[in-house]
Amino acid sequence: MSKKTVLGVLAAAIALAYAGSTWWAGNKVKSVYDNAFAELPEQTALVRVVERGYERGFLGAVSTVTLELGCPADAARPEASEDDDGEDAAPAPAKPLRLSFRDTIRHGPLAGGSLAAATIDSELRLDIKGQAEARKVFGDARPFSARTRVGFDGGYASEIALAPGQFVDEDRTRVSWQGAQLRVRVDGARTEAHYELALPGFEAADLRNGVNLKMGKLGARADLDIRHGWMLATGKSTGRLEALEFTATGRKADPDAAPARPFPAIVLQGLDAASDATIENGLYAGTATFKGTGSVGATRIDDFEMVSSMRRIDVGAYRKLAEIWTRSAAANGCIRGGKASQAALRALLDRVAPDLKTMASHGPEIGLDRLRLEIDGQHAEFSYSAAMAGVTEEDLQLPGSALMLKRGVLKADARLPVKWIEKIAGTASGDQAASPEMAALMIEQFEQQGYLKRAGDDVTSQVEFSGGQLKLIGKPVELPAK
Template sequence: MNRPTKIAAALAVIALSYPAAAWFTGQKVQAVLDEQYAELQSHPTLKMTERSYERGVFSSTEKITFEMVMPTAAEDGTLQAGEPLRMHAINHIKHGPLPGLSTLAAATMDSRIVLDGTPDESLKLPLEIRTVFQFDGSGRSAVSSPALEFGMPDSSGNEVRFGLGELKADIAFSAGLRSYTTKGTADSFSMEDPSMRITLSGLVFDGDQRRLFDDEPWLYVGKQRATVASMDVSGKEDGQLDGMAFQLERMSYDIDAPAEGDYVNLKALMGTEVLRIGDTDYGPAHYDFSLTHLHGRTLVALWRKLMEISTDPAVLAAQEEDPTALLAPLAEPAMALLGYSPAFSIDRISFSSPHGKTDLSAQVRLDGLQPEDTANPMMLIAKLQAEAKLSMPQVLLQSFAGGEAEDEDEAAFAAAQFEAQLGALEAQGYLQRDGNIVKTQAAFRQGQFTVNGKPFNPLALGGQ
């Protein structure tokens, strides 16, 4: 057999076997999607209500409808069960091993999303989602969207306008969605209703997440980060928030949630270089906190219960007469989580002002708590360990004390009273003054409250 004949024979074998290979990869991709949707059904509020799958030899078409229960705020401030948000996805899938003759992969999938519930008609989101599935079940999705504006009614019948700038995102996922990475940008976001307008620009985000437990699809650990160039919030003239205005610039949001066995340790860092309220800039401002030794499976149980009650019509109706109705169902999973001795820490709250810098830190933990102790409030108090430190400009404290004064004489009287109170506390050792800065620290250990290391009884102090 000469060379041209061999080549022709090889091409014939490939041509004859390619339909079988495409059918096989089509089965493989359908199985991957089946697995993902089966796990989605365990979500407390997001459900797949319809799905059709038409599979051919070289391509398939999938149509899915999702529903997400959306609570709405009533005029009295209570939450009510609203109509579910319906999303329709249409997926056009090309089978490998050479889908569309453009790449080597198990399949490519192009998706289109449609939302129900707009005032006049369904909203076709101009999202372009291209997913490439590899032969091992992993893949990568590229998401892009041009600028978009639309309106939706709120619970009072007023229109809320939304604006989304150009969006780009890249998501890489492993087989079974056991881990994923994200990276993306969004030019802008805006929301406007009759009382206020919010605008945000220059969003950049990325993340690296993995499942803590293979059988739990809703608990991921890892890192997430986002930065925002600017954010403006302003109340509208003659609206409920008339006169309100603040701006933030160069914001950052970092979350690091590593796993330690079956436990999660979470640390969040939030900061902004500019925090302008009215004409005063309080930046740089920071809010850093930590949640450590969180038992993973108990944490998921608490999260699931929170999602369930936030959309339960019976619970939402009960809150009108009893505001604690939303919290009562959380008591059991919350107490179970406390039984694993988690710790909460405000690592830093800081902001600047024309008078100087303010710093606050605090830690709260329950030492040696046993699961059976959670049923006894006295045991919780006995094992509660807490401490806090505060450093603040005296002038800023004084402005709080005289903030309700109606005239200069009343403000002067309030300032004199406040100075006398500070002097008494300083004389007793409960605080120190370093120039313009007031410093103090408090602790609660073994049932005793101390300030600057001295036993402190607020009731006795008030009686002096």
Template sequence: MKKSSIALAVVAALAVAYPAASWMSGKRLETKLSQTDKKDVLFANFKIVKQTYTRGIFSSKQESTIEFDIAGMSPAASPMSLQDQAGQDPQNPQDATDAADADPHQPEMPKILKPVQFQVVNTIQHGPVPGILGIAAGKIETEFVLDATTKEEIKRVFGDKKFIEIRTVLNYGGGGKLTISSPAVNTTVGMNQDKLDWKGAKLEIDFDAAYKKLKFDLHSPGLDVLAAKGATSVKVGEIKMQGDAERAYPDGFLYLGASKASIASMSFSNAQAANKGFSVKEISLESTTTSKNDLIDSALKFGMANITMNDTPIGNFHYDYSLKRLHGPSANQLFVELSTIDQYKNNPEKMLEMQQKWKQYGIEILKHNPEISLDRLSLTGKSGEFKASGKFQFKDVAAVDFETPILLLSKIESVGEVSLADAMIDELIDGTQTDPDARGMMRSQFYAQIEGFEKQGYVKRDGKVLSSKVSWKNGQLLVNGKAFPPKPEIDPAAAEAAAMEMK
């Protein structure tokens, strides 16, 4: 057989095989995209109201109307409010009378929020080679259906560009990558035609088939906004976020992993105002969450460098805290049940049953002595520093303590330290107050209060640094070992005289 004949045979075979492969990929995608996992708590507040799926050989279109239940996430669905409802019988005339005769001056209970609906259109290109993107089960381009007014407002900013592009590439083995991007624009906005330089943004999220493992990467060069007359400006530098997360439990909200986010700089200025604005550099946020023997440890570190207010350098700010020994299975199950609580609001018996379960979760959580720590709260200036640290925990909690909740207060233990340099007080006052008279008044008030606390022993001075140690144990608050608030001093002679009068 001639080579040309072999080549024609291969081409013919591919011409027949590829549409078949594409059709099969489309069939699998339709099955996957049309099903909804109602058991997954991540999607518990979403419901597909209407859906159509038009499948072709090489591409398909899915149109969905999705309902988001805001009420299920609102405070109105809290355990306390539902417990109150459980105590009322809608068939009892007395309950109805009490509701009608409620005090009109009392604040109204929040109204039930209506679910929000929105429409989504997915344009799907079938594999094996969807849109020349390599080997994949399919590529999905997602668009939200917007009303004419919203479209017009967006067009004023982005022109003919798509203000947001959402693309998902699905793998044959499950999982895929979601990419969300917004294009850069340099335009004018608002009635005053302020200048906007939005430098674009891109977010990529890799996920597995069960959304158990996530890996994300966000990047944006930032934005600048300049008022039409040039007096006011807002600038945001490069924005970055990277991290990974893995579900701690298949049916829960809790994720383990590490992430880091940063903003290179941020500033606001107003040349026409007395207070000219502020600027910050190197804003950072780091978090880590780990688990060992079902006990979860989580830590967060937040920092801002080179803070300046009204042209006055303030310094560097840090806020770090951590949570240790949180019993993961109990906390996870508690969060899961709270997320579905709305469906039981008209079932008092079920509500009481769930409340008993929450009590058991609480007992199990506190049994492991969880600890919340303020690891670092500080503001460091050129002349001194303010810093604080502390920790809060329950110790040796038993099931019987929950029968009398007031007993739980005696199981709380907390310790902390705080220190402040005199020079830092002056820096803060100078940086926040432009009026000299206001500065003098704040200084005199502050130092008068400090002097009173020093005399009582609640504040100690070491040179130009003020400090205090705070503790709470057995229901008593102590500051530098002294009860706070101070107990009134009793004159022995007056006490004896009062006793004689009682006799």
């Protein structure tokens, strides 16, 4: 066989192999789209696929989809029954929003200049009216863009961007943002996910009442295990917000009206957030921490920290409960109108009751482990928790309310500096120089009544409900008769 013949056969083989790879990549990508849109209606009652198209070629494809966001029109307001007097009827929810997207897909193995099963460029499709409205908000910039690289194992990496913009509703509302970027990476087995979010700045204002919320640069990232689904993702997440400012001048729309008293400005700075979640022996546990500094009016907050947690959450029962809840039109506020809405919610609660009881049998607990505030070198602490404890098989036969009364445990603790009480008493009485003796007398009266205890330079209090008994600082309190 001649050299030319060999090279020809080799070139043909390479071309055939490439064509086969491209054909396989096209099938793989289409399968991903088909599965994703088939599963979407099962995930939430607030998103529906109303129109979809997929035009496939050899080297690429074009996917179009129109999504409807919000309550379904046919579930928004049921017909009133004969015994529904209409007095509790509520207005129908807002009209669903429709958004259309176009994906331009390039099949691999050399897709868009990179080695991948496919690359996908996504864009938001707008009609003539929508384009005019978008120009008012985004100018000449493209409002939304996304580029996704699909790996040969079915995993993907996406880069999504929202352009800077500003929305103004006459003299009532103004909302502006400096853009947003999101990077997401998910492996082919759908077990691991990573994301990074960047939001340079955001501001919202109620122009009529002089209320303004301003947010500085926000960044967040996470490495997650999603084998149990996004709602039960485990792993670590971190985030940082440079500043958050809330002001309310109390200005009214009527220029002749007397100005309202300004609300103290709230400024938070250097806000750090972190969360960590695990699943062991079928039980989910997670902790979240939020801390920073700031001020309220003229009062400087030297430091604050908030730690919350949940423990012993049964994974199987929680997943079922969450799926039922997110798919329910009633839970998402889509069924309105007096007794019909109440009946739908009762039916929903009856449906999730078995899963709630399954969760109760594992002794679940949620709470605020610590809220610590430090001002002028002194600090206050607050905490609370809600749990189920010692639930037996016999207990699970009880109605939900009876089970809560028998096995529910609620605890709350507080510690407050006496100096703060003196300042609060002075502010309430209009005498900023309220004497320590006045505060001491007030503390003594509450201590005699059993509401708090003096502990050096602080006062403390504790409330607990367990075993059907309410206690205040360890002493039983008689509950009102039924």
